[in-house]
Amino acid sequence: MSGGADRYSRPSERNWQAGIVRIFGKGRHRPSASWRQATDRAFTLIGDGRYEDAGALLTRAADLEPWLSESWFNLALLHKFRHDWEQARAAGLRAVALLDRDTGAPDWWNVGIAATALQDWPLARRAWQAYGLKVPGPATDSGEPLGMDLGSAAVRLSPEGEAEVVWGRRLDPARIEVLSIPLPSSGRRWGEVVLHDGVPHGERSTAAGHTYPVFDEIELWAPSPVPTWVVLLEAASEADRDALEQLASDAGFAAEDWSSSVRLLCRMCSESRMPSDEGEGEHLDPHDHSEPGHPGPLGHRTDGQLWVPERECGIAAPASLVRGLLDGWVADSPDSRDWRDLEEVC
Numbered sequence: 001m002s003g004g005a006d007r008y009s010r011p012s013e014r015n016w017q018a019g020i021v022r023i024f025g026k027g028r029h030r031p032s033a034s035w036r037q038a039t040d041r042a043f044t045l046i047g048d049g050r051y052e053d054a055g056a057l058l059t060r061a062a063d064l065e066p067w068l069s070e071s072w073f074n075l076a077l078l079h080k081f082r083h084d085w086e087q088a089r090a091a092g093l094r095a096v097a098l099l100d101r102d103t104g105a106p107d108w109w110n111v112g113i114a115a116t117a118l119q120d121w122p123l124a125r126r127a128w129q130a131y132g133l134k135v136p137g138p139a140t141d142s143g144e145p146l147g148m149d150l151g152s153a154a155v156r157l158s159p160e161g162e163a164e165v166v167w168g169r170r171l172d173p174a175r176i177e178v179l180s181i182p183l184p185s186s187g188r189r190w191g192e193v194v195l196h197d198g199v200p201h202g203e204r205s206t207a208a209g210h211t212y213p214v215f216d217e218i219e220l221w222a223p224s225p226v227p228t229w230v231v232l233l234e235a236a237s238e239a240d241r242d243a244l245e246q247l248a249s250d251a252g253f254a255a256e257d258w259s260s261s262v263r264l265l266c267r268m269c270s271e272s273r274m275p276s277d278e279g280e281g282e283h284l285d286p287h288d289h290s291e292p293g294h295p296g297p298l299g300h301r302t303d304g305q306l307w308v309p310e311r312e313c314g315i316a317a318p319a320s321l322v323r324g325l326l327d328g329w330v331a332d333s334p335d336s337r338d339w340r341d342l343e344e345v346c
Contacts, residue, residue, distance in 0.1 A: 072095035076092035230258075
């Protein structure tokens with residue numbers, strides 16, 4: 001199974017069981033055999049994608065053991081998988097009301113995701129603080145949590161489909177702003193904000209030694225009005241390519257050389273710790289499953305010495321600007337630059 005596309009560039013099958021708490025006994029009491037049987041069966045059904053049937057069993061488990069926080073945690077998790085955020089919030093609040101510890105419980109994290117999806121900012125703040133995170137602003141602030149300074153991360157778009165890992169900026173513990181230009185197959189755009197899960201599936205490391213988590217997208221949180229274009233460039237050198245990327249950035253938008261920034265990984269590679277840099281010299285990434293020698297997405301590999309002038313480039317810019325941007329780039333060095341076949345793709 002394919003793990004999808006992956007970005008080399010700088011930071012700018014869901015393991016659902018990992019998020020489900022399966023505690024069959026606590027010091028105060030052991031849940032009944034019926035609770036355990038219903039919960040076990042529900043896990044199996046969730047793995048098969050049978051959410052409705054699993055919901056009936058988890059509801060039965062909660063009726064059997066309503067005092068058990070795990071009963072409500074599991075229901076909240078199921079509602080998160082279904083993107084039923086009202087129900088996820090309600091079940092999550094019942095779960096945290098039964099907790100026997102103050103901070104760090106994953107129950108609070110799921111409440112924070114549900115609250116963020118619903119833009120219930122007072123509850124989101126309460127959830128992150130209860131988990132043990134610092135949230136800027138006064139305790140009474142009911143606005144959107146801003147300035148949490150969580151840095152860069154990678155997010156796997158469309159994790160159940162043609163998955164693609166892109167770079168982004170973490171706005172808070174549940175949202176990432178996409179800073180790469182996604183391939184059109186993902187259905188996502190540069191500048192969009194996606195809601196993401198709390199458990200990373202993989203890591204990306206840089207040559208500088210920094211490691212960044214890869215989170216799975218849950219759903220689109222805020223769309224971007226900026227369309228994605230694909231264009232074929234003739235760039236005589238890397239400096240020519242870099243000049244277009246800088247020109248787009250200076251205009252407040254983005255350009256990305258997909259011929260060098262995208263690689264195709266299997267799922268096992270994608271969900272492991274992977275270097276984000278291509279390497280130099282004759283090194284070929286053994287995890288890259290694309291074909292060498294072909295310009296364009298998923299075909300960037302060379303022996304490290306050959307620059308291929310024809311580049312397939314993604315551009316995120318308004319229709320009113322994109323052609324002027326490309327023409328201006330060519331005008332700065334007409335002997336070493338050209339473009340053709342511009343197409344809006346997302």
